[in-house]
Amino acid sequence: LFIDHPLTLGQGIALGSDQAHYLSSVMRQGVGDEVLLFNGRDGEWLARIERLAKRNGDLVAVRQTAPQMDPPDLWLVFAPIKKARTDFIVEKAAEMGASRILPVQTEHTNSERIRQDRLQAHAVEAAEQCGGTFVPEVTDLLALSRLLDGWDATRRILWADEALVGPAATLAGLKRGPWAILIGPEGGWSESERARLSAMDCVTRISLGPRILRADTAAVASLALWQAELGD
Numbered sequence: 001l002f003i004d005h006p007l008t009l010g011q012g013i014a015l016g017s018d019q020a021h022y023l024s025s026v027m028r029q030g031v032g033d034e035v036l037l038f039n040g041r042d043g044e045w046l047a048r049i050e051r052l053a054k055r056n057g058d059l060v061a062v063r064q065t066a067p068q069m070d071p072p073d074l075w076l077v078f079a080p081i082k083k084a085r086t087d088f089i090v091e092k093a094a095e096m097g098a099s100r101i102l103p104v105q106t107e108h109t110n111s112e113r114i115r116q117d118r119l120q121a122h123a124v125e126a127a128e129q130c131g132g133t134f135v136p137e138v139t140d141l142l143a144l145s146r147l148l149d150g151w152d153a154t155r156r157i158l159w160a161d162e163a164l165v166g167p168a169a170t171l172a173g174l175k176r177g178p179w180a181i182l183i184g185p186e187g188g189w190s191e192s193e194r195a196r197l198s199a200m201d202c203v204t205r206i207s208l209g210p211r212i213l214r215a216d217t218a219a220v221a222s223l224a225l226w227q228a229e230l231g232d
């Protein structure tokens with residue numbers, strides 16, 4: 001269970017209404033039962049339920065069961081698409097160890113806004129489900145051009161370009177370190193975006209194979225490629 005609270009030995013933790021409901025009504029837990037907690041910073045902890053009502057309750061942290069495990073420094077930058085598919089991208093990126101998830105508006109992006117809080121909640125659920133101790137931050141929608149204006153070139157960019165059809169890239173030989181994967185919208189990249197990205201030294205343009213993949217598939221495929229060669 002994710003809990004936004006410091007976790008140390010003997011620490012008392014007051015449950016919010018959703019968490020109390022989840023433990024009492026969904027998981028059918030009660031006083032004396034134990035539950036695994038993480039907060040994204042202090043590893044995984046076993047906690048005991050001291051008091052549990054439908055809308056509140058108290059836990060106490062008993063012992064640390066796993067140290068904090070942070071993923072490699074990999075960002076996923078993507079243009080949001082339809083709601084359910086955007087949810088899918090965030091969920092899979094969190095499962096596959098992205099350290100930060102950045103929805104961006106590109107020239108051909110349809111969506112003007114996202115529900116950042118909803119997407120962050122999906123990232124939390126994904127981290128809970130795969131037993132991770134880290135939750136990637138999902139940032140609010142921002143323009144790709146602005147993101148690139150302030151780009152720190154020590155973070156290399158893996159740019160998935162559908163115009164580069166052909167065999168899927170191998171990433172062997174690329175340097176380890178901070179990376180960002182860049183996935184375009186259903187409408188693909190504009191010519192000016194292509195020109196800008198091509199002119200950046202920190203960008204490596206890759207193909208994901210001879211077929212045009214949907215953006216959600218492309219995100220998962222490129223995360224897998226990166227993890228296979230440059231991940232932990």
Ligand code: SAM
Binds near residue numbers: 163184189206212213
């Ligand atoms: N509308 C575009 C077209 O028909 O050419 C397709 C865009 S595709 C659905 C969405 C994004 O997924 C692309 O901008 C790119 O980042 C990525 N993508 C999909 N297939 C790819 C491939 N074979 N190679 C590299 N990137 C790909």
